[in-house]
Amino acid sequence: MSTSTLPPPASVTVSTSGLELPSVSFFGRTLAEYAQFFALDPVALRGRAVLDVAGPASFTAEACKLGVDAVDPLYGCPVETLATHVQLDYAKMFAEMRVEPHLWRFRSFPSINAAALNLRSAARRFLNDYEAHFAHGRYVGARLPRRPFLDRAFDLVLCAHLLFIYARRFDLAWHVIACRELVRVSAGEVRIHAVCGADGRRYPELAALRAELAEAGIASEVVPVNCEFFVGSSSMQVLKTASS
């Protein structure tokens, strides 16, 4: 895709029911945030094959020495195109934060301005790393629910802010297939953060999802985590096959 074909920035709508997310934002976080989202000790990642599903987090750039790969539908685009997505989507997301401040908890960041500063600099780290390492295969273009990886290729699979939060866009059937696919490529655990929708409430189809996964031999557990920048995001879902 060339930058000239990018859509214009969507206007921000004030809502009382949660974030307006008309499309999936190209918006990413840092290693420090991922450590909180997923209750991870970064040192314990060393030597393990880790897959980050859905970028553009600077997590990958920061954790690459620990063996992290990343996939996103936009990986494969020129870095200039990704920089334009970052520019448009970050502006839209921070504007939404400012009109919906009740949806944010200021513990990890003291203010929206502080969050914007930190996350924009993380985005620059991501773009630099993408430019330097796309050709080496660190960033793979792919879209859930299909992953171009062998069964059990990774020790740990992480996915933040794609499942559940975009439930208005992706239905239960999509979530079931996506979870099964994440489990297929994992030899250990899959961790998905957070377990809430764009309104900060628990994903309403969680019981149905877990029942369908159990039928497919996948154990699921909702585990509290010590972070909550977005209201309602203080838990993750952990998936494992019966054999792992």
Ligand SMILES: C[S@@+](CC[C@H](N)C(=O)[O-])C[C@H]1O[C@@H](n2cnc3c(N)ncnc32)[C@H](O)[C@@H]1O
């Ligand atoms: C809000 S960002 C999450 C970034 C990162 N995981 C984080 O938490 O900081 C959502 C990402 O999902 C990607 N995405 C959209 N549809 C996808 C799909 N079907 N499979 C995988 N990624 C997708 C978007 O391109 C975007 O980069």
